[in-house]
Amino acid sequence: xxxxxxxxxxxxxxxxxxxxxxxxxxxxxxxxxxxxxxxxxxxxxxxxxxxxxxxxxxxxxxxxxxxxxxxxxxxxxxxxxxxxxxxxxxxxxxxxxxxxxxxxxxxxxxxxxxxxxxxxxxxxxxxxxxxxxxxxxxxxxxxxxxxxxxxxxxxxxxxxxxxxxxxxxxxxxxxxxxxxxxxxxxxxxxxxxxxxxxxxxxxxxxxxxxxxxxxxxxxxxxxxx
Amino acid sequence: xxxxxxxxxxxxxxxxxxxxxxxxxxxxxxxxxxxxxxxxxxxxxxxxxxxxxxxxxxxxxxxxxxxxxxxxxxxxxxxxxxxxxxxxxxxxxxxxxxxxxxxxxxxxxxxxxxxxxxxxxxxxxxxxxxxxxxxxxxxxxxxxxxxxxxxxxxxxxxxxxxxxxxxxxxxxxxxxxxxxxxxxxxxxxxxxxxxxxxxxxxxxxxxxxxxxxxxxxxxxxxxxxxxxxxxxxxxxxxxxxxxxxxxxxxxxxxxxxxxxxxxxxxxxxxxxxxxxxxxxxxxxxxxxxxxx
Ligand code: SF4
Numbered sequence: 001x002x003x004x005x006x007x008x009x010x011x012x013x014x015x016x017x018x019x020x021x022x023x024x025x026x027x028x029x030x031x032x033x034x035x036x037x038x039x040x041x042x043x044x045x046x047x048x049x050x051x052x053x054x055x056x057x058x059x060x061x062x063x064x065x066x067x068x069x070x071x072x073x074x075x076x077x078x079x080x081x082x083x084x085x086x087x088x089x090x091x092x093x094x095x096x097x098x099x100x101x102x103x104x105x106x107x108x109x110x111x112x113x114x115x116x117x118x119x120x121x122x123x124x125x126x127x128x129x130x131x132x133x134x135x136x137x138x139x140x141x142x143x144x145x146x147x148x149x150x151x152x153x154x155x156x157x158x159x160x161x162x163x164x165x166x167x168x169x170x171x172x173x174x175x176x177x178x179x180x181x182x183x184x185x186x187x188x189x190x191x192x193x194x195x196x197x198x199x200x201x202x203x204x205x206x207x208x209x210x211x212x213x214x215x216x217x218x219x220x221x222x223x224x225x
Numbered sequence: 226x227x228x229x230x231x232x233x234x235x236x237x238x239x240x241x242x243x244x245x246x247x248x249x250x251x252x253x254x255x256x257x258x259x260x261x262x263x264x265x266x267x268x269x270x271x272x273x274x275x276x277x278x279x280x281x282x283x284x285x286x287x288x289x290x291x292x293x294x295x296x297x298x299x300x301x302x303x304x305x306x307x308x309x310x311x312x313x314x315x316x317x318x319x320x321x322x323x324x325x326x327x328x329x330x331x332x333x334x335x336x337x338x339x340x341x342x343x344x345x346x347x348x349x350x351x352x353x354x355x356x357x358x359x360x361x362x363x364x365x366x367x368x369x370x371x372x373x374x375x376x377x378x379x380x381x382x383x384x385x386x387x388x389x390x391x392x393x394x395x396x397x398x399x400x401x402x403x404x405x406x407x408x409x410x411x412x413x414x415x416x417x418x419x420x421x422x423x424x425x426x427x428x429x430x431x432x433x434x435x436x437x438x439x440x441x442x443x444x445x446x447x448x449x450x451x452x453x454x455x456x457x458x459x460x461x462x463x464x465x466x467x468x469x470x471x472x473x474x475x476x477x478x479x480x481x482x483x484x485x486x487x488x489x490x491x492x493x494x495x496x497x498x499x500x501x502x503x504x505x506x507x508x509x510x511x512x513x514x515x516x517x
Binding site: 001006016054076125 | 227249252253256257264267268270271274288289290328329330331332333334335336337338339340341342344369370372373374376377380381385386388438439440441442512
């Protein structure tokens with residue numbers, strides 16, 4: 001917590017968790033998809049579902065998907081803007097178990113057909129946690145450039161990935177490993193101190209045993225508004 | 226490292242012969258690794274943003290629930306057309322507090338200080354002071370550092386979240402921060418600043434967080450007035466030489482303990498208090514989210 005968490009942040013109201021946090025989740029989801037979102041199924045859970053309408057959580061999530069930040073005065077108009085840009089939105093209830101009370105599941109499809117599903121949580125203040133990606137645990141805050149690698153649970157992939165990062169002079173800040181079952185699908189979530197260059201991402205995408213590479217960058221996406 | 230006690234700020238200020246606000250500024254420079262100019266221009270941006278938010282208030286706006294909006298306009302009209310028991314300064318503090326709270330509920334851009342629910346308290350006091358006493362923008366920015374330092378101590382030693390500590394943590398913290406800032410603007414030193422904060426916070430201890438339908442509207446918006454006026458009144462007491470019998474840091478510790486003891490049903494869960502009254506139930510039913 002620093003001084004400008006107390007005198008700040010600048011945000012569009014009414015709620016840091018239900019509005020500002022929701023914008024951040026939408027923004028993170030859009031960046032993770034890595035291409036322009038053309039359709040989004042937004043499934044609300046817990047307090048997001050119960051009080052989301054009055055807090056503008058629906059508009060906030062969509063604003064984030066459109067690339068807006070939490071101080072953007074167009075947030076209240078995001079649903080109309082989405083329509084103008086041909087972004088199809090469907091709202092519903094999420095079927096989650098034991099999730100954080102402020103949770104949302106988003107199922108996205110991009111303009112080149114890439115698909116992504118995430119579960120995001122607004123955990124207080126305007127802090128967020130991306131809890132799941134494509135049904136598997138992830139848990140990261142979006143405060144660092146983050147690499148999410150889905151791979152087959154076999155020996156050697158971890159060393160391969162960290163080796164490649166070292167060759168690209170990228171320092172790993174934190175790292176988590178999850179798997180659905182032994183020998184099944186596994187996920188590495190790697191928060192980095194530096195941005196991961198395009199070539200490294202491409203190399204990883206082609207590497208043996210790696211099924212999907214998702215990258216969350218702090219850099220601005222090319223196309224915001 | 227954030228300050229954990231008000232005495233840490235005042236001791237550093239005395240040792241280094243720098244004002245309270247500067248001790249807060251220097252801590253920010255170290256904590257975030259930024260220059261003096263960076264920190265101060267960011268604080269100036271916060272000031273410009275609250276000023277703009279206040280000026281852009283629109284009395285015609287209503288929140289998504291339909292519950293909030295328009296009261297700032299009523300107060301403005303009353304101030305301009307009627308003779309009141311209160312002077313213009315206090316009337317305008319009330320008006321600006323409501324306006325900012327309503328703007329927040331209506332999805333306008335505000336500055337959370339310390340939270341969105343309590344975003345009207347500090348701006349109401351500082352913007353009104355600027356208008357009536359014109360101390361210059363620099364002084365107001367310094368006063369924001371004073372407020373920020375007090376808020377930082379409360380956040381580290383107690384809480385600034387209604388879900389964690391009840392509304393004493395939100396409107397209460399904002400009120401104590403505003404009181405310290407106002408004491409500084411009125412020429413107070415460390416002693417006046419911390420006692421203004423302490424006297425103010427003591428009136429807010431135990432305040433519950435029980436918003437209707439879970440929205441940051443009822444009682445939040447009007448409670449910003451209580452926080453702001455409370456700050457005005459008790460900073461005046463501090464300036465008159467009145468001192469809190471309880472050490473300011475001990476008041477903050479008490480707030481922390483009380484916040485923990487407050488039952489969960491009174492900490493932003495909508496399970497008790499105002500949130501379950503018949504009036505509140507009617508509103509909640511009307512707002513049911515079936516159309517999602
Ligand atoms: S009642 Fe609760 S939500 Fe409203 S201002 Fe107070 S702490 Fe915030």
